[in-house]
Amino acid sequence: MSWRKEIAMRTSVEKSMLIADLQQQILQWQGFKQIDKKDYKVGLGALENAFPGHVFPLGTLHEFISENKEEEAASSGFIGRLLSFLMQRGGVCLWINNSDQLFAPSIKSFGIDPDRIIFVQMKKQKDILWALEEGLKCEGIRVVIAEVQDIDFVQSRRLQLAVERSKVTGFVLRLQPRFFGATTCAARWHIRPLPSYVQGNIPGVGFPEWEVELLKVRNGNPSRWQVGWRQNQLQAKRLALTSDHVYQDKRKVG
């Protein structure tokens, strides 16, 4: 019996090694390139573990979904935090939208100088997407953020091609999207505001807290956290994945 056990153990070790090896190969076949970890810490702590190789993917597209204005504000805040990490080494950021609703002074409280952001306002969705693509092609820029309602697979592929050459990071902020089709984005985020954190029984509004959900991650694991920053310290608590936020294309009726 012992030799059977031994064989079983040996095979399990071999199996796990084999699986790890295969996973690595799959990642390579999927076009995922391993990046050196040290250079690309963005300060998201535990959240980065959801991404392949525990590295926040830069030089790609990220999609932020928000269903209402409140979630859009929360997403803007979260993006502000991300920008403060991404732009630590200098750089310019481009924020393209169609109405002037981001209030620049508020971004400062997330640790980024608002005067380093260039706001571009364009009327048509088509123009915004075009501007996003042009911005992503431009190597003089670190991050481009665009607010569009919808983006389909073909459009996102164009953006992906631009990004692959220039290594610029793009954030697409989608307010009330009409459909949730597949895109080439490396991650799809959904950020909802949660009741703020208050220490003890102090009255008033405390530090903002968000429920950060990664709906889709390319080569990674979707997950959900409760996230907040207190005195610039990240506090992340893992939440169970719920099935009640299922995104489906809203059928057109009538």
Place this chain on the structure above:
Amino acid sequence: MMAKRYAVLWFPFLLTDWYTKHNPSLADIPFVFAMLVRGRMCVSAVNPLAAQLGVVPNMVVADARAAIPRLEVLPDKPLRKEKLLQGIGLWCMRYTPIVSVDTGDFLILDITGCAHLWGGEKVYLQEIHRQIRQKAYEVRIGIASTIGAAWAIARYGQQDTIIPDNAQDQVLSTMPIACLRLESNLLERLKKLGFRTVASVTQIPSQVLKRRFGEDLTKRMAQALGKEEEYIAPLKPVIPYAERVPCLEPIKTAKGIEIAIEKLLVMLCKRLMNEGKGLRKAKLSCYRVDGKVRYIEIGTNRASAHAKHLLGLFKQKIPTIAPGLGIEIFVLEALKVEDAIPVQELLWNGEESLDNDALAELLDRFKGRDAACCINRFLPDEHYWPERSIRLAISLTEKRTTAWRTDRPRPTRLLNPPHPIEVSAPIPDYPPMLFRYKGEVHLIKKADGPERIEREWWIEQGEHRDYYYVEDNQGRRYWLFRLGHYQGDRSPNWYLHGFFA
């Protein structure tokens, strides 16, 4: 900047010289041109022989005839002299691009930076003199640092003279007062009062002169002495940066237009680059076969002489050109040219900054695609009123003068204008208990405030705002305000002004 130098050419016998040239038989006869002035024939131009005999312009012909019976009188035509002078002026453009015609028989040449091409001002002056003499015109030339001084020495000097830089004060002081280009009435008055030379006027304080003789005298003096700038209207306005491409066959295709623009841009940018300039605004005129002209214009955010980038900007507009039957000539003009910051490979070029060519070119493309698009950078401004707490930066590289404030909560998204809401709030100054926004009732769990922000009375009139930072039972955070105080007879005005992250 290079010190200005001017040459003034005086033609004492312009019309008669011209006539003698074409009718050599008149060379030994005193003759004049005459024109009808207020019903009388008056002398308009005299030849040297007639001048020697005492005939002067504006004399009545009958008087001149009475004095010199053998005087020949020829009819003059209006504007003949002006046309002639303009012709000579255009011919003079071989010496300098900026030539201007002055009233009387004068040409003003801006010769700044031109004389050295002929080997100095002396040779330059002699050359002009010789060439004009060869064409049978009498001419006297004065060169000086101001138009006034050059004019004076040309008109009242005995021969061609060059006044060295900054020596016009000494030279002018001995000249007659008439050399200041004054009106005849004023000149008469000055002569009557015994002012004969310029020196006699310069000793008097300008305030006194202004009071007694008006602005004109002091202005002309200041211009002649180089204390005041004087401008001339060139015969041909200099379009400094323009290129043209004529086509053998009319061009109809977009690709053809693109090639033409590229050719033009390469020529223009080469010149711009050599001179250390860049263009801010350019206009392309397409002359069509049917005689119509089509224009497209581009603008850049900062001076650029980068042909490839500018071509990209034009490319966006090519579809708007209607080529019709074809375009014969393309003309590219740089309407606005500025000194370009020299392209320099910086050591820290790897770090992207706002002062970056690629970025400026990208923003130009945005502007080209959608001319109505706004490209803004916000800087903090010292106002508490939220809408005024930021201002637009003038340029991409403008630095902020005050720090961004973080001591007060400000929403990530601001509603502009604020949205009116229904609120139940305990009075006097407690935060609201609940509010209704777009049909949904929000129960408020946590709140901060009020933060009172007054309108700045020196900017606008109106009521203050009391802001509350509130969070509802689902954790959504809002910025609410009440406009003005509670008043018994009206319901308070509550507004939603923003969403917090």
